[in-house]
Amino acid sequence: MPESAVAPLACNGRLKPGLRGLFAGLSGKLLLLTVIFIMLAEVLIFVPSISTMRLRWLQDRLNTAAAAGIVIDGLQASDLPRGLQDDTLVATGTRAIVLRKDGTSRLLAATDMPNAVDGQYNLAETTSWGSMCDALGTLLFGGNRIIRVYGPIGDSSMTIELVMSDASLRRAMLTYSGNMLAVSVLISLITATLIFFAINRLLIRPIRRLTLSMQDFSEQPEDPARIMVAEPGRDELALAGLHLAAMQSHLQHTLKQQKNLADLGLAVSKINHDMRNILASAQLMSDRLVDVDDPMVKRFAPKLLRTIDRAVGYTSEVLAYGQAAEAAPRRKPVSLAALVQEVRELLAIEAETGIEFVELVSAELVVDADGEQLFRIVHNLCRNAHQALLAPRPAESSDPRRITVSAQRIGSVVSIDIDDTGPGMPAKARENLFSAFKGSARSGGTGLGLVIARELVLAHGGTIALAEKPGPGTLFRIEIPDRPVSLQDYRARA
Ligand SMILES: Nc1ncnc2c1ncn2[C@@H]1O[C@H](COP(=O)(O)OP(=O)(O)OP(=O)(O)O)[C@@H](O)[C@H]1O
Ligand SMILES: [Mg+2]
Numbered sequence: 001m002p003e004s005a006v007a008p009l010a011c012n013g014r015l016k017p018g019l020r021g022l023f024a025g026l027s028g029k030l031l032l033l034t035v036i037f038i039m040l041a042e043v044l045i046f047v048p049s050i051s052t053m054r055l056r057w058l059q060d061r062l063n064t065a066a067a068a069g070i071v072i073d074g075l076q077a078s079d080l081p082r083g084l085q086d087d088t089l090v091a092t093g094t095r096a097i098v099l100r101k102d103g104t105s106r107l108l109a110a111t112d113m114p115n116a117v118d119g120q121y122n123l124a125e126t127t128s129w130g131s132m133c134d135a136l137g138t139l140l141f142g143g144n145r146i147i148r149v150y151g152p153i154g155d156s157s158m159t160i161e162l163v164m165s166d167a168s169l170r171r172a173m174l175t176y177s178g179n180m181l182a183v184s185v186l187i188s189l190i191t192a193t194l195i196f197f198a199i200n201r202l203l204i205r206p207i208r209r210l211t212l213s214m215q216d217f218s219e220q221p222e223d224p225a226r227i228m229v230a231e232p233g234r235d236e237l238a239l240a241g242l243h244l245a246a247m248q249s250h251l252q253h254t255l256k257q258q259k260n261l262a263d264l265g266l267a268v269s270k271i272n273h274d275m276r277n278i279l280a281s282a283q284l285m286s287d288r289l290v291d292v293d294d295p296m297v298k299r300f301a302p303k304l305l306r307t308i309d310r311a312v313g314y315t316s317e318v319l320a321y322g323q324a325a326e327a328a329p330r331r332k333p334v335s336l337a338a339l340v341q342e343v344r345e346l347l348a349i350e351a352e353t354g355i356e357f358v359e360l361v362s363a364e365l366v367v368d369a370d371g372e373q374l375f376r377i378v379h380n381l382c383r384n385a386h387q388a389l390l391a392p393r394p395a396e397s398s399d400p401r402r403i404t405v406s407a408q409r410i411g412s413v414v415s416i417d418i419d420d421t422g423p424g425m426p427a428k429a430r431e432n433l434f435s436a437f438k439g440s441a442r443s444g445g446t447g448l449g450l451v452i453a454r455e456l457v458l459a460h461g462g463t464i465a466l467a468e469k470p471g472p473g474t475l476f477r478i479e480i481p482d483r484p485v486s487l488q489d490y491r492a493r494a
Contacts, residue, residue: 026203026204026207027196027199027200027204030195030196030199030204031192031193031196034188034191034192034195034196035188035189035192038184038187038188038191038192039184039185039188042180042184042187042188046177046180046184047132047135047136048128048132049180050135050136050139050173050176050177050180051128051131051132051134051135052131053135053172053173053176054131054134054135054138054169054173055123055126055131057169057172057173058121058123058149058169059123059151061092061093061094061149061162061164062123062149062150062151062160062162064091064092065088065092065094065097065160065162066153066154066158066160068088068091068092068097068108069097069099069108069153069160070099070153070158072088072099072108072109073099073101073106073108084109085108085109085110085111086109086111088108088109089109089110089111092162093164093168094162094163094164095110095111095112095113095114095146095163095164095165096109096110096111096113096162096163097109097110097160097161097162098160098161098162098163099158099159099160099161100158100159100160100161101157101158101159102157105161110163113163114146114163116146117146117147117148117163118145118146118147119134119137119145119147119148119166120147120148120149120150121134121147121148121149121150122150122151123149123150123151124151124152135173138166138169138170138173139170139173139174139177142166142167142169142170143166143167143170144165144167145165145166146163146164146165146166147163147164147165147166147169148161148162148163149161149162149164150162202235202237203237206231206237206238206241207237209228209231209241210228210237210240210241210244213226213228213244213248214244217248221248221251221252221255222252222255222256222259224252226248227245227248227249227252228241228244228245228248229245230242230244230245272315275315279308279311279312279315282308283305283308283309283312286301286304286305286308287305289301289304289305290302290305306348328459329369329370329373329456329459329460330370331368331369331370331460331483332368332369332370332371333366333367333368334366334367334368334369334370334371334374335363335365335366336361336365336366336367336374336407336414336416337359337361337362337363337365339371339374339375339378340359340361340378340405341359342375343375343378343379343382343405344357344359344382346379347379347382347383347386349386353389353390353401354401355386355389355390355401355402355403356400356401356402356403357382357402357403357405358402358403358404358405359405360404360405360406360407361405361406361407362407365407365408365409365414367407367414367416367480368414368480368482368483369460369480370456370460373456373459373460374456374460374480376452376453376456377453377456377457377464377478378405378416378418380449380450380452380453381418381449381450381453381476381478382403382405382418383449384449384450384474385403385418385419385420385422385474386403387442387445388420388422388423388474389401389402389403389420389421389422391422391423393423399421399472400421401421401422402420402421403418403419403420404417404418404419404420405417405418405419406419412481412482413479413480413481413482414479414480414481414482415477415478415479416477416478416479416480417467417475417476417477417478418475418476418478419469419473419474419475419476420473420474420475421471421472421473422472422473422474423472423473424472424473424474425466425474426441428441429441430466432447433450433466434450434451434454435447435451436448436451439451453478457478457480460480460481461480461481462478462479462480462481463478463479464476464477464478464479465477
């Protein structure tokens with residue numbers, strides 16, 4: 001697929017160029033999410049680092065004041081001149097400096113001493129959690145507060161204490177936060193861009209290729225040029241591409257096969273249609289043969305007639321199957337015994353074959369079905385049984401050759417068994433049971449009889465199945481339920 005064909009995906013699934021698609025697509029969402037996640041991570045880093053920065057800032061002030069305090073203390077002068085005090089306070093950024101030593105406190109320098117302080121911090125005893133809370137407190141509420149900060153001077157027993165406004169501390173913290181924010185934004189943008197390109201290259205482009213190929217293929221599935229050319233690789237998307245390409249080829253093959261079958265079906269239907277007309281003429285002509293006195297003709301005429309009849313029936317069945325669907329059954333009460341009798345006559349089992357046709361159907365048994373369709377069902381199954389029994393069998397076999405049709409009504413369902421003592425269903429027929437054109441294991445068979453029977457049974461809301469039986473042979477069981485009676489009809493009849 002040409003690379004130029006790759007364009008951003010829009011919400012409706014079609015490909016449209018333009019920026020609008022960027023945030024509707026995966027790439028835009030990923031870009032946005034990456035920036036958000038990195039900023040979140042930066043916030044988590046920010047709190048501990050601003051707290052460390054604050055502690056360090058205060059410690060620097062304490063250290064400066066401590067250095068000055070030790071020097072002033074060494075001068076032993078009772079009070080420092082005012083000018084020197086002010087210089088010291090400005091240099092340390094404080095309002096008062098107190099030195100504690102050997103249990104006594106000495107106020108080294110002081111100006112504008114406030115009456116009370118807003119917060120006290122011992123730098124020697126800070127916990128991480130406490131200092132994080134203090135830092136956030138200063139950032140959010142500080143700027144106008146007076147604080148007292150104290151801590152030991154180096155390893156000595158002396159303590160230095162400062163009283164100061166937190167305005168400059170807060171200013172320093174705000175500058176630090178601003179710098180940190182700028183660095184975070186820069187880092188997140190650089191990382192997001194790198195991740196964006198990496199993901200785009202590794203995920204989005206292959207996914208787009210898959211999507212495009214699916215669209216392309218679905219527009220014209222019979223065009224071999226539209227089958228995806230899978231890219232080499234071992235990752236999940238490369239495998240998905242391989243599977244998609246395989247699926248597309250398989251689908252194309254199946255479609256081609258289906259089309260060939262449909263064409264073939266149409267051709268067969270056309271030939272069949274005309275053949276049926278020719279056979280109908282042959283049927284008319286052969287009817288006259290019955291009147292010829294020649295004994296040879298007399299012997300063969302009925303067989304010829306039956307053969308032609310079957311050929312006509314067969315062509316009609318193929319035509320009926322070629323239609324989209326069978327007509328819906330027109331159901332009414334049908335006497336099954338009479339129907340089976342008709343089937344028997346049509347089968348015209350010859351005495352010399354030794355095949356018995358046993359009817360175990362009560363004369364009173366009535367089926368709620370379409371008589372014509374039920375006839376076709378029973379006829380197809382009996383014809384199969386007859387054909388199976390006609391097949392040559394081992395000379396030593398002395399089993400009777402018998403077709404038994406039995407039926408019974410259980411509640412609102414009539415169950416019909418068509419049983420024969422033939423060789424049983426061949427494996428090929430069993431495997432393709434009820435599959436059109438596939439199930440025939442008989443020379444000259446089309447493999448439609450069982451399919452048609454099943455379709456007609458299903459149209460009656462019934463079931464047809466090959467049943468297990470102890471001896472040799474085949475047993476088909478059909479169950480046809482009565483139509484449900486509507487309350488209105490019942491009342492009308494009552
Ligand atoms: N009673 C049976 N005993 C043994 N084999 C059977 C029996 N009924 C069906 N078969 C097997 O099942 C296959 C499929 O039957 P089906 O009636 O669908 O097709 P067919 O008889 O071959 O052709 P047609 O469309 O002319 O009926 C048969 O070819 C036959 O081999
Ligand atoms: Mg058949």
